[in-house]
Amino acid sequence: MEFSEHIKTANVEDVVLRQPLHPPSRGTLCITGHHLLFSNREEGSSRQVLLLLRNIDAIEKRMSGSSGTITIKCKDLRVLQLDIPGMEQCLNIAHSIETLSSLDSVSEMYPFFFRPSDHSLQDQWGLLSPEKHYSQMKELHDRWRLSTVNRDYLVCPSYPPAVIVPKNMDDDTLKKVAKFRQGGRFPVLCYYHKKNSMVIVRSSQPLTGANRKRCREDEQLLQAVIEGSDKGYIIDTRSSQQALQARMTSGGFESKACYSSWKRLHRQMERGKVLQESLIKLVDACGDETHNMDRWLSKLENSKWLSHVQTALSTAGLLAECVERDGHSVLVHGSEGMDSTLLISTLAQLIMDPSCRTLEGFLALLEREWVQAGHPFQQRCAHSAYSHARLQQESPVFLLLLDCVWQLWRQFPLALGFSESLLLRLATEAYASDYGTFLCNSHQERCAQGVPEKTHCLFWALLRPHERDYYSNPLYEPTELAIWPSVHPQSLQLWKGLLLYAQPAVRVFVPSAAVRGMLCRGCLSKARSLPGRTCSPRQMSRWNSQETCSPPPPQENPRVLITGGLGQLGVGLAQILRKQYGTENVILSDIKKPPPHVFSSGPFVYADVLDYKLLRELIVNNRITWLVHYSALLSAVGEANVALARKINITGLHNVLDLALENCLRLFVPSTIGAFGPSSPRDPAPDLCVQRPRTIYGVSKVHGELMGEYLHHKYGLDFRCLRYPGVISVNTPPGGGTTDYAVQIFHDALSTGHHECYLRPDTRLPMMHISDCHRATVEFMQAPECQLSLRTYNIAAMSFTPEEVAQEIRKHLPHLKVTYNPDSVRQTIADSWPVRFDDFNARRDWGWAPAFGLEELVSDMLRSIRDKRTNEGLAVS
Ligand SMILES: NC(=O)C1=CN([C@@H]2O[C@H](COP(=O)(O)OP(=O)(O)OC[C@H]3O[C@@H](n4cnc5c(N)ncnc54)[C@H](O)[C@@H]3O)[C@@H](O)[C@H]2O)C=CC1
Ligand SMILES: CC(=O)[C@H](N)C(=O)O
Secondary structure, rough: OOOHHOOOEEEEEEEEEEEOOOOEEEEEEEEEEEEEEEEEOOOOOOEEEEEEHEEEEEEEEEOOOOOOEEEEOOOOOOOEEEEEHHHHHHHHHHHHHHHHOOOOOOHHHEEEEEOOOOOOOOOOOOOOOOHHHHHHHHHHHHHHEEOOOOOOOOOOOOOOOEEEEEEOOOHHHHHHHHHHEHOOOOOEEEOOOEOOOOOEOOOEEOOOOEEEEEEEHHHHHHHHHHOOOOOEEEEEEEHHHHHHHHHHOOOOOOOOOOOOEEEEEOOOOHHHHHHHHHHHHHHHOOOOOOOHHHHHHHHHHHHOOHHHHHHHHHHHHHHHHHHHHHOEEEEEEOOOOOOOHHHHHHHHHHHHHHHHHOHHHHHHHHHHHHHHOOOOOOHOOOOOOOOOOOOOOOOOOHHHHHHHHHHHHHHOOOOOEEEEHHHHHHHHHOOOOOOOOOOOOOHHHHHHHHHHHHOOOOOHHHHHHHHHHHEEEEOOOOOOOOOOOOOOOOHHOOOOOHHOOOOOHHHHHHOOOOOOOOOHHHHHHHHHHOOOOOOOHHHHHHHHHHOOOOOHHHHHHEEEEEEOOOOHHHHHHHHHHHHHHHHHHHEEEOOOOOHHHHOOOOOOEOOOOOOHHHHHHHHOOOOOEEEEEOOOOHHHHHHOOOOHHHHHHHHHHHHHHHHHHHHOOEEEEEEEEHHHOOOOOOOOOOOOOOOOOOOOHHHHHHHHHHHHHHHHHOOOOEEEEEOOOOOEEOOOOOOOOOOHHHHHHHHHHOOOOOEEOOOOOOOOOEEEHHHHHHHHHHHHHOHHHHOOOOEEOOOOOOEEEEHHHHHHHHHOOOEEEEOHHHHHHHHHHHHHOOOEEEOOHHHHHHHHOOOOHHHHHHHHHHHHHHHHHHHOOOOOO
C-alpha cells in the first residue's frame, strides 16, 4: 500500500493549533505517512509539533461554516486541537489521520522507516537475553541449564528460543510439561537470588481441567526447582475462587495432593478489561474541569487505579518476602502468565536486587521480563484511554508496572539509578515509538517481521551517553539492601507526571522531573515587569512542552554560588549540585580556609558576605544564576555574640538580597525551627503562625523570611526559603547550634561510650538526616515557580528527645551511657522551639517526602562514623 493513497491533502496553511497551556499558534500543517507536523513560521517563533500518527488514540471533528476543528487525543494522554480553514481540507486531514493512525500491518509502521540521526548507532538487541543472563551467572550452573528446546517456537510460541530450566530436566520432559501449561508456558527461571540461592520461576496455569488431570513431569520439574529445600511457594495472581472456576475452562491450579512441597498463596490481581476500564476512568477524572472536589475524589476512587497499584506492590512485596526473608523459592503464575505474573516478578526483582535498579539493569530487566518473556505489547497497547474501540486484548498492565516503579522511586529517591523522565518516556514508547522494541506480541513475531534487523532498539538508544545522562538519577546512591515499599494508602500517590501532565487545569502545578530546573528566571522576571502579565500557565508551557521528541532538549545548567559553604551543609550540597550541573557550575565560598579535599574537588573562592562589592564581582564575573546563602551564626554561638550575629545574619542577608534582585538570581535562604518562639504553636508548628523568637538567630531568620517574601511580592525576586529542622550529619561538624548534641552523641557513642548532654532527656525537637535536607533543597530549588504557593516552607522528617535517640543507639551499642547536664542558654532556646513541624504544604506543592526516620538515621550515622574512624585509624568503641 502507498501511504499517499490516504493523503488527499498533504499541506494546509493558516491552521491554528491549540494546546493546553500554550498560546494558540498559527502555522502550516503537514501530513505524511507516519507523522503530523505543525510548524509555526510567525516572526519570532519557531514552534514545531511533530506527532507520530500511531500515537493518536482518538479524534473528534467538528464543522462550522466553511472551516472545521479536529481534536486529537493521544495515547500518551496529550490533547491537541487544530482549527483548519476549508471544510474539504479538514475532512481530508481527518480521514488521513483516522486511516494512517490505525494501520496494523507491522512492516508499515514507523520503526521500519526510522533512521536515527546518529548513524553510527550500532544496535545491540538483547541487553540481557536468557543466553547472556545464564552465561553471566556462574552460580546458576550447578543446578540450572540453558535449554534451546523452544528454538523453533513450537513448544511455546510466546517464549524466546532459549530458557533457563532445572539441570536434571531434559528437553523431552520439558515438552510434556509445556503441553500441561496454558500456551505452552512451562516453568522457567526468571530470577536467582545470590544471597541464598533461592529462585523465582514463572509459568502459566496448569491445565488440570475439571477432571483434575495430573502431569508427573510438571510435578518433577517443580520438585527440581526446590531441590535441597523443604518447601516452595506458589503465588497465584488469581483468587482461589477464580482458580477453581478456571478448571471449568480446562485451566486450574497445583493441588496440595500432587504438589505437597508447595504452599499456594492466592492474591487476586485485576487484568485485562478491568484494568483498561480503570485507566479510562482515571484519565476521565483527571480531565474533569468542573473543579469540584467531591466529584474529583469520587471519580478517583471509582477508577480504583490506586488500588491496583497497591495490590501489585503488595503482591510483589509478598513475593520478595518469600525469597529474601523466608528463604524459599517461588513459582508465580496467573492464567496466561503474560501480565500480572510479569508485573510482580519484575517488581520483586527491583525490591530485592540492586543490580536491577541501575539504569542499565532496569532496562535489561524490562527486556528480559517483558519483551522476551512474551508480554503481547501490540495487543495490550493498541489503544490507551480515549479510543472508543474497546478491543478485547487491551490492557494497560505495562503502564501499571511503570506506575508501581514510580511509587518505588518516590519512596526511595536515592535507591534507583534512573529518573522519572525515563518512566514517562517508556510510557509513551510502549504505545507509539520510533523504535522496534515494543512492536509485535512475542519474540517469534518480532523475528518473523525482521524487527531486529530492520528497526532500532529503544533500550540501546537510551544507553547512549547523552540519553544516559539525561535519564540518570543525580541523587542515586546504590544500596545493597532490599527496598520494601510502603503500601499504606497514604504512601501511594497519583503519578502526576503522567496522569495530570496532559490536563489543562492542573498541568501547571505538577511538571514532571524532566522539566524541573528549567525555568529561566530572566524570562519570568521580564514577564513580571510587563503590565498585566504574571507567571501564567502560558509562560510555563514552553518548559513543560513534551512536543519535541527524543532526545530531550539540552538544558542550560544553572551557575550556583554557595555562601558560607564550608559549614555543616555547604560541602555536601555542592557535591550534589556538581554531580547534576557540572563541577565548574557550582562555586563554594566562605571566609575560612578550605580543607585540601574540598579545595581540590571544585571551584572555591573567598567571599565575605559583608563585602558587597566583592560579592557583586563574583556574581557578575561568574555569570551566577542561583545563589544559596548559607552564611550565618547559629543559635548558640549567635547568643554568645549578638553583635556579630546581627551583622552576618542581617547585614549579610541584605547584601545578598540586593544582589539577587539586581542580577535576577534565584535565591535560596534557609530558615529554621529557631524562627519560632514560645508563643508559636509547638506541636505541630504550621507554616503560617505567630513567630516571636527569643534569640538573635531566630529574629534574623524571621527577618530573612519576611524580607525575601516582600521582595518577591514587590519585585518578583525568586526567593525560596525552607525552614530546616536540626540537621544531623557525619562529615562536617555542626557550627554551634542548639541541636548539635544530636550529632555529638553518635561520635561519643563510638569513641568513649559516654555522652554528656546539655539538654534535658525529654527535650523534643524536629530533626533531619543531612541527605534529606540536601534533597529537599535541590528539589525545592528545581521546582517551577508556579508550583509554589508559598515562599517559605517547613520541612519535616522526625522528632525525638535525647533519651529516645540514646535508646535507639543502644540497640546497636548497648553500653552507651548518657548523663544530663542542661545548659541554661541552650535549654531555654530548645524549650522555645516547636517539638514538631507541619510540612503539609511542602508535600502538596512540590512533593516533599523524607527518606530517613529515626531508625534509619541511627543505623546510617553509626555506620558512617564507624567507617570514618576506621579510615582515620581511630579506635571504635
Ligand atoms: N545545621 C543545621 O542544623 C541548620 C542550619 N540551618 C541554616 O543553614 C545554613 C547553613 O548551616 P550550617 O552549614 O549548619 O552552618 P555552619 O555554622 O556550619 O556554617 C556557616 C558558615 O558560614 C560561614 N561564615 C561566617 N561568617 C561569614 C561571613 N561573614 N561571610 C561568609 N561566610 C561566613 C562560616 O565560616 C561557616 O562556614 C545557616 O543559614 C543555618 O542557619 C537551619 C536550620 C538547621
Ligand atoms: C536548628 C538550627 O537552626 C540549628 N541547628 C541550631 O540549633 O541553631
